[in-house]
Amino acid sequence: METTPARARTHQPCAACRMLRRRCDVNCILAPYFPGDEPEEFAGVHKVFGASNVIKMIQMVEERSREDAAKALVYEAKARMRDPVYGSAGTIFQLQKTVQQLKAQLESTNARALELQQQKDQMLSIFS
């Protein structure tokens, strides 16, 4: 009689094992981050990074950071599929441009506020 533990017997294959057509047991490193009912997230990281690279990149970070690492990989894969030329680097360049624009606006508004403050102080000193 087989002595497979109940948990292993009832374990649902994760999206990674399902796609790679391999056995998924309770020790599967990807199972917590790529549940079987969300196959498109693993399909994305597999397409962009390749399954073996994803496993290596998840393995190389501490267990408590693996969920964040998996989410970041999913995010980057989606960005690359949406924009095959610039990927998430494109989002970074765009955000850097926005930061520069906002800094320039802030500088100009600060200068305007300072100018108004000086005019106000001057008027107060004249009429006081």
Place this chain on the structure above:
Amino acid sequence: METTPARARTHQPCAACRMLRRRCDVNCILAPYFPGDEPEEFAGVHKVFGASNVIKMIQMVEERSREDAAKALVYEAKARMRDPVYGSAGTIFQLQKTVQQLKAQLESTNARALELQQQKDQMLSIFS
């Protein structure tokens, strides 16, 4: 007698072919973007995306966009090696936070400038 064209004979292997130990000829799709004298850039994208994925991702974009695509992949690979948990997604989250902070500062400075303008207008109407 061999009839290999002079260009193919003198072609220096690119960083990709050098690392993958394969023949690099003038038709090599990666050669223009990964010169042999900059091996660390290809080593990075190979480690993060895998050589075959890099080739696929370069191939799938139009020729005029390939240089940008290669640069973006190098950028993303460097970001992931520098931050193995968040990679370039981490840079995006950080920049999004900076954008939010700058927007809040700008809103507050705009309100301050408006307030000063109103005070100045009020003083001018009183003393004119």
